[in-house]
Amino acid sequence: MGTITKALNLLNFFSPSHPEIGLTEFRTLSGQDKATVHRHLIELAANGFLEQNPVTKGYRLGPAILRLAAVRERLFPARTLVAPLVERLATDLGELVHVSLREGDHLSPLCHHDALIHGTRVYFDEAELLPLHATASGLAMLAFGPDHLLSDLLADPLEASTRFTITDPDDLRQTVERVQTEGVAFIDQGFELHVSSFGVPVFGDLQEAVGTMAVAVPTARMTDELKRKIPVALIEAATEVTEELGGTVPPHLRRIWLNAA
Amino acid sequence: MGTITKALNLLNFFSPSHPEIGLTEFRTLSGQDKATVHRHLIELAANGFLEQNPVTKGYRLGPAILRLAAVRERLFPARTLVAPLVERLATDLGELVHVSLREGDHLSPLCHHDALIHGTRVYFDEAELLPLHATASGLAMLAFGPDHLLSDLLADPLEASTRFTITDPDDLRQTVERVQTEGVAFIDQGFELHVSSFGVPVFGDLQEAVGTMAVAVPTARMTDELKRKIPVALIEAATEVTEELGGTVPPHLRRIWLNAA
DNA sequence: CAAAAAGGGTTCAAATAATGAACCAGAGGT
DNA sequence: ACCTCTGGTTCATTATTTGAACCCTTTTTG
Numbered sequence: 102m103g104t105i106t107k108a109l110n111l112l113n114f115f116s117p118s119h120p121e122i123g124l125t126e127f128r129t130l131s132g133q134d135k136a137t138v139h140r141h142l143i144e145l146a147a148n149g150f151l152e153q154n155p156v157t158k159g160y161r162l163g164p165a166i167l168r169l170a171a172v173r174e175r176l177f178p179a180r181t182l183v184a185p186l187v188e189r190l191a192t193d194l195g196e197l198v199h200v201s202l203r204e205g206d207h208l209s210p211l212c213h214h215d216a217l218i219h220g221t222r223v224y225f226d227e228a229e230l231l232p233l234h235a236t237a238s239g240l241a242m243l244a245f246g247p248d249h250l251l252s253d254l255l256a257d258p259l260e261a262s263t264r265f266t267i268t269d270p271d272d273l274r275q276t277v278e279r280v281q282t283e284g285v286a287f288i289d290q291g292f293e294l295h296v297s298s299f300g301v302p303v304f305g306d307l308q309e310a311v312g313t314m315a316v317a318v319p320t321a322r323m324t325d326e327l328k329r330k331i332p333v334a335l336i337e338a339a340t341e342v343t344e345e346l347g348g349t350v351p352p353h354l355r356r357i358w359l360n361a362a
Numbered sequence: 363m364g365t366i367t368k369a370l371n372l373l374n375f376f377s378p379s380h381p382e383i384g385l386t387e388f389r390t391l392s393g394q395d396k397a398t399v400h401r402h403l404i405e406l407a408a409n410g411f412l413e414q415n416p417v418t419k420g421y422r423l424g425p426a427i428l429r430l431a432a433v434r435e436r437l438f439p440a441r442t443l444v445a446p447l448v449e450r451l452a453t454d455l456g457e458l459v460h461v462s463l464r465e466g467d468h469l470s471p472l473c474h475h476d477a478l479i480h481g482t483r484v485y486f487d488e489a490e491l492l493p494l495h496a497t498a499s500g501l502a503m504l505a506f507g508p509d510h511l512l513s514d515l516l517a518d519p520l521e522a523s524t525r526f527t528i529t530d531p532d533d534l535r536q537t538v539e540r541v542q543t544e545g546v547a548f549i550d551q552g553f554e555l556h557v558s559s560f561g562v563p564v565f566g567d568l569q570e571a572v573g574t575m576a577v578a579v580p581t582a583r584m585t586d587e588l589k590r591k592i593p594v595a596l597i598e599a600a601t602e603v604t605e606e607l608g609g610t611v612p613p614h615l616r617r618i619w620l621n622a623a
Numbered sequence: 624c625a626a627a628a629a630g631g632g633t634t635c636a637a638a639t640a641a642t643g644a645a646c647c648a649g650a651g652g653t
Numbered sequence: 654a655c656c657t658c659t660g661g662t663t664c665a666t667t668a669t670t671t672g673a674a675c676c677c678t679t680t681t682t683g
């Protein structure tokens with residue numbers, strides 16, 4: 102692992118529930134030497150990616166990130182374009198919907214919306230990276246994204262998030278194949294207990310899935326009716342998202358989706 | 363300069379007008395060896411800070427930046443809080459208003475708004491870092507920010523953006539002192555030709571300016587009336603911004619500002 | 624249409640920059 | 654007064670970064 106990766110990984114320890122982190126805590130989180138971590142923090146701060154609270158000496162994410170995010174959004178206004186579609190689907194279904202983009206061998210949430218009409222609801226953290234083998238989104242990405250994802254993933258043992266997570270390589274391979282023929286991924290409590298979800302791919306400029314759209318429902322609330330309604334609505338919405346992103350759904354998947362509707 | 367800084371600097375070459383950059387172009391922009399740049403790009407991409415266009419082989423900003431920006435915004439929703447105030451002031455004055463945060467020895471735009479009611483208008487690029495000695499915002503930051511900024515800045519020769527940029531160290535020192543006593547910075551065409559601007563500091567948790575608020579006007583349109591109106595309105599708005607950010611205006615500056623109004 | 628240029632990407636010895644055990648300093652706490 | 658927990662620094666050792674030269678493919682051009 103190179104120096105750059107080590108430093109950038111430090112940024113990933115931040116989350117809404119953990120917005121400020123001190124030197125010692127970084128050391129334990131990252132498992133690296135204090136001096137190393139400190140120098141990395143200093144350098145990240147010098148570049149505006151972090152800033153230090155002068156009182157507590159803790160570090161928090163800095164303004165450079167906002168500046169770059171503005172550039173990215175202007176170039177490729179994914180969030181702005183996609184948010185309304187996510188909101189509409191969430192409202193129609195009354196459930197949590199999210200769109201995520203692939204970031205290496207994980208999925209990175211782009212935006213989400215929860216209709217908030219039910220008492221129980223799914224907790225969703227936009228700061229958390231989603232694993233490919235444990236989520237419906239991930240399966241959709243494995244099925245329709247770059248081919249190397251699956252083989253790369255199987256190079257190391259699969260980590261279990263819950264006792265329902267697929268950890269057997271052959272099992273995963275078969276599941277991905279089924280998603281490829283069915284066009285929609287479904288997982289029951291693979292990532293979080295008591296949460297079931299459906300996922301489908303969304304496509305960019307060409308042929309390859311760049312992200313996913315998914316619906317997550319508390320398992321207790323999942324009915325046969327929802328199991329019929331969600332895939333249909335999801336396919337329709339994902340097609341729109343793909344169009345908004347200037348992409349095209351590959352013909353063979355389009356045919357599968359037409360049959361499903 | 364450490365490896366991390368070199369890599370992160372690569373990200374700064376992106377701008378709305380320059381959203382995708384190839385390996386060779388990065389090499390000339392950064393002045394570093396091609397192999398070095400390439401390895402840095404690969405590593406940034408592996409962490410989601412960049413992504414590669416598979417067709418053109420060019421690199422663009424990646425989804426990790428959006429994810430982190432979401433965390434930062436949730437922790438410290440500066441943009442969300444400040445945007446309405448910027449918009450109101452811009453509408454009231456009919457001119458371009460922006461709020462920027464300090465990022466090392468530069469200012470990083472947080473948000474801006476242009477009333478767009480005039481034919482001529484100031485071009486403002488949220489992706490561009492603002493120098494401290496050439497902009498009204500920068501002078502406000504030098505005057506009310508951390509003390510070391512000015513001395514650090516004077517360690518190297520001052521770069522001229524236009525023929526009006528202050529480049530003489532003594533001149534700069536005097537100008538900063540004047541800003542400290544007057545409470546408002548004014549610069550005529552110091553950064554862009556035909557643009558004049560006023561700038562004031564905004565404060566965070568303690569005593570020290572964390573950012574600035576500024577109004578930029580095409581020099582041709584600058585009247586005596588505007589020169590009276592803008593500082594008053596700016597002071598009022600910046601006070602509100604400071605409050606929104608949970609900060610306080612230092613007492614001595616508050617007194618200066620009261621006299622000005 | 625062949626040749627050359629230009630862009631992306633890779634290699635490996637040489638050198639520079641990252642590393643980490645030990646150390647310093649201040650703030651609470653007992 | 655002592656311990657301890659925090660952030661921060663030092664410097665010899667080590668390992669990672671570096672860059673000239675190279676390869677391959679695409680595009681330009683005489």
